[in-house]
Amino acid sequence: MLERSRLFAPLFVALTTSAWIALWMWDAGPYARYLRHASWSELPLVGAICREVPGASVTIAALLHSVAWLLMIAAMMLPTAFPLFDTFRRMTIARDNRRTLMALLIVGYAAAWALFGVVAHSLDAALHRVADQSPILLANGWLIGAAIIAFAGLYQFSRLKHRCLDKCRSPLIFITERWRGRNARRESFRLGMSHGAFCIGCCWALMLLMFAVGTGSVGWMLALGAIMSAEKNFRWGKSIGQPLGVALLAWSAWIVVEHARIA
Template sequence: MRPRLRLFAPLFAALTAGAWIVLWLWDAGPYARYLHQTSWTELPGVGALCRAAPGASIALAATLHSAAWLLMIAAMMLPTAFPLFDTFRRMTVARDERRTLLSLLIAGYAAAWALFGLVAHGFDAALHRLADESPMLLVNGWMIGAAIVAFAGLYQFSRLKTRCLDKCRSPLMFITEHWRGLSARRESFMLGAGHGIFCIGCCWALMLLMFAVGMGSVGWMLALGAIMAAEKNLGWGKAIGKPLGVALIAWSAWIVAANTLFV
């Protein structure tokens, strides 16, 4: 193996570790609120900018949300897709444009998750608006959290979850099914985006838990990232799916009981 090829895994690990370090520093610093769900116009300096430039509020909010979300994806989801990236790298090692193709593969994967992030943030904003307009939900916000946790638990038993997980656990088969190398750059990007879609199919319900327990919690991100990586890449990963579903449903039931029976 040539020295340059042996560098891929360490560099990838360093990139992932760097993303986690940045998240930790961000969360521990004075600007931690940028990671969490809040009104962007309430943050120091941001409100003044939004008032000074009409329309800047939407653009700035989208920029900050996207930056935070992509950093989270780099930390949480890129490691779970390492087998795909490494397999593709080895299959294209003889091509002159191999670095470009690998970059496009990763970009396609990140683009799929970025689009999901926009949808998830829109869903979260809609829930906040619904809660603001509903006195019952405003007082009993725990109901939304309990529902999200229960849904994430039930999704662990779904056929869609199983099908997407099977696709993610077989990177070589996925590449041979979706990449011919005829229009190499376009196919590389679409391969990454396609795998990202199946990855979202595996993990989207678990990712929504971040909105239930607190967006930007580095501890929760570490826990969820480890669970999703184990599910997709370890031999015993499938075995944790149903127990995790049971645990989430039990957690939801505890939230309901704690807020109805023990108050």
């Protein structure tokens, strides 16, 4: 039992590392642009299917976006939730179905982020359609990026963010408040979903930065993942929230000033 418990952290690190490697290979490969906003119909073979099969373009785009998004979540967000998973593992270690319960916990966590991904990508697609139909927005797309960055900066000071962050920082209390063990499978999945919801509550504005700087930028993913992990898992994490907010607001202001100077 002790040997098995020692395997959990290495296996978790291996899973996260695999996700990062997959993203890096995708970003370094010839199809890196399809991590971002390029047309999926341009892909070899896929493009032919999109042209021949009605509705295939939408279906394939949704599938590939989902794969990319789940890889991003595995790489960026699973490490931030490791204290929850490890605490839950230790609390359920005597159960015969502990592996199933752990799998349901992780699936529930990923499901919450997958739902957020659907909403975020839908809003992003709608924004691109509006911009394509608006000559002003099309010519001044930087305004959207500056607004997203400023909003993410302001959210760093919000009570909602810090309330959600407090929930994420106390995995033992979080589990004991919600775990009864009467219907273990259902409770495990709900626990993962609930923790994922609070994780979204404290990180969603920073995740929106991916849409401003490029959802396929592995460098930005590494930076944001490190920031969110530090905020949630280190004692000094609280001290970086407000300076980060100030930095984001300054970045947004710099973008505005630079474009005003050029104009």
